Amino acid sequence: MSDHTPLYIQNSLTREKERFAPLNAPYVGMYVCGPTVYSNVHLGNVRTFLTFDIVYRHLIFLGYQVRYVRNITDVGHLTGDSDDGEDKIGKKARLENLEPMEIVQKYTNDFHDVMRIFNIKSPSIEPSATGHIVEQIEMIKQIIARGYGYESNGSVYFNVRKFSEDFPYGQLSGRKIDDLLNNTRVLDGQDEKNDPLDFALWKKADVSHLMKWPSPWSEGFPGWHLECSVMSTKYLGNAFDIHGGGMDLKFPHHECEIAQNAGATGEGNSVKYWMHGNMLTVNGRKMAKSEGNGFTPEELISGSHPLLERGYSAMTVRFFMLQGHYASTLDFSNAALQAAEKGLERLMKSLETLKKLPATSDKDNAAAKIDELSNRCATAMGDDFNTPILISVLFDAVKLINKVQDGQLAISKTQKDALQSMIDGYVFDVLGLEVEGVAKTEESDETGPLLDLLVNLRSEAKSNQDWSTADAIRNALSELGVTIKDGKEGSTWDRE
RNA sequence: GGUCCGAUGGCCGAGUGGCUAGGCUCAGCUCUGCAAAAGCUGCUACAGCGGUUCGAAUCCGCUUCGGACCUCCA
Incomplete structure (x- = not known):
């Protein structure tokens, strides 16, 4: 690993590009916030999981032994931050006339299907929130014991103000306690909190609430942020290497996670590198269910959504997304998809050509170029997983292959094999593209x-x-x- | 209102203090019986206005426009 081109990661916490050095090489621990399974995932969700699929694949490619944990949020969290908000899974269960766990199963299955279609690797561990209620209750106890949590009317809240006196709060999202206080909206049902900044660790459930568990404070359910604090540290240890998620989870979700972990252990932030994937936009706006501009992978492939001129294959979309950097917003359009489709086709055709390429032993004027291409690939991925640059280098390889095919360049058997292994490594292992059909x-x-x-x-x-x-x-x-x-x-x- | 981010050629998208990715589109040429494929060539852009600098698309300031977060959200 040390003899490889160095890997630099843009760390959201420090806002700097840092050289990656695992806490316990060759092992790497990575946690990524997974989906809430109360409806079908849309393409924006897919982008985030694709981003971390690339991180996972590249770390493996570099020879690290990665434990990748990605959770399933299956506790019904509230639709709003008020007491009368319904839990999302319970609500859906009523609408679809199913058991809450049936909803969870249905959309977990859907999620897995989608991941498979896009060739996104399964994580090493995929824990669910409902499977870790006991651990969550334990963490709440620890937080209370350290004085950062308090009970109020059967619910438990995190005391942000108290915490911020002992630890930095708002570091990740660049927020200041006083600014937050001045800008907190007045929401209903917050009278249980001592301070509007506080967030729920445990919520007491009302009678109609379907998903609830016993606890020392009430029959209820855990706060949303808690599950990730619990499941990341349970499987990766109190300190681990990479924590990822979508940009929109930075605040409050990840900020609260940091606070909970620090509040429970008495130690500061436990994650070395925070990474955030940017949003997929449609006509410049974030793809979101509430905007009505989200489409599911099924709609995408069949082309049945009004925004789509026609269907596009999963690999086309994967390739399209990888042509943009994960930290930038990416705008979804038919024209861009069609361009990606043609580009991918050209790339894949040249790989077919490569297999049948005649190797010549007499003259070989491609050797230096293949070496250079390979180095450029490594550098691109080492620079914060820059897949667009990597792809541009791969197209230079396409050009080289076609020139050999055209008789303009000659290639030796050794060099042909080197080129083939570079392609196998970067196109298939790292980028995870696969031949369709x-x-x-x-x-x-x-x-x-x-x-x-x-x-x-x-x-x-x-x-x-x-x-x-x-x-x-x-x-x-x-x-x-x-x-x-x-x-x-x-x-x-x-x-x- | 607060915090933060972005504005790149016909389109999509990298990058970055001097040597200006890549894909798609378009035009011409080579090859070809024709076509397709492939190759070659061309299309030189960084929102606007100031400033710093020998030199800025890249740094600084202002302006305009767009977006994200501040509430569930990948």
């Missing part, structure tokens, strides 16, 4: 010889200058989705 490829194993036969017949017709037969074959195959490519070395075919 695998089923078709398998099928082509049977029809392949037939197509070869037709192409040969056409070549014969061509050599007889029988253009009408040649064109008839080409047109007929074209209608079946098979493209004939005439090259210097004869004709080949390619399936759409």
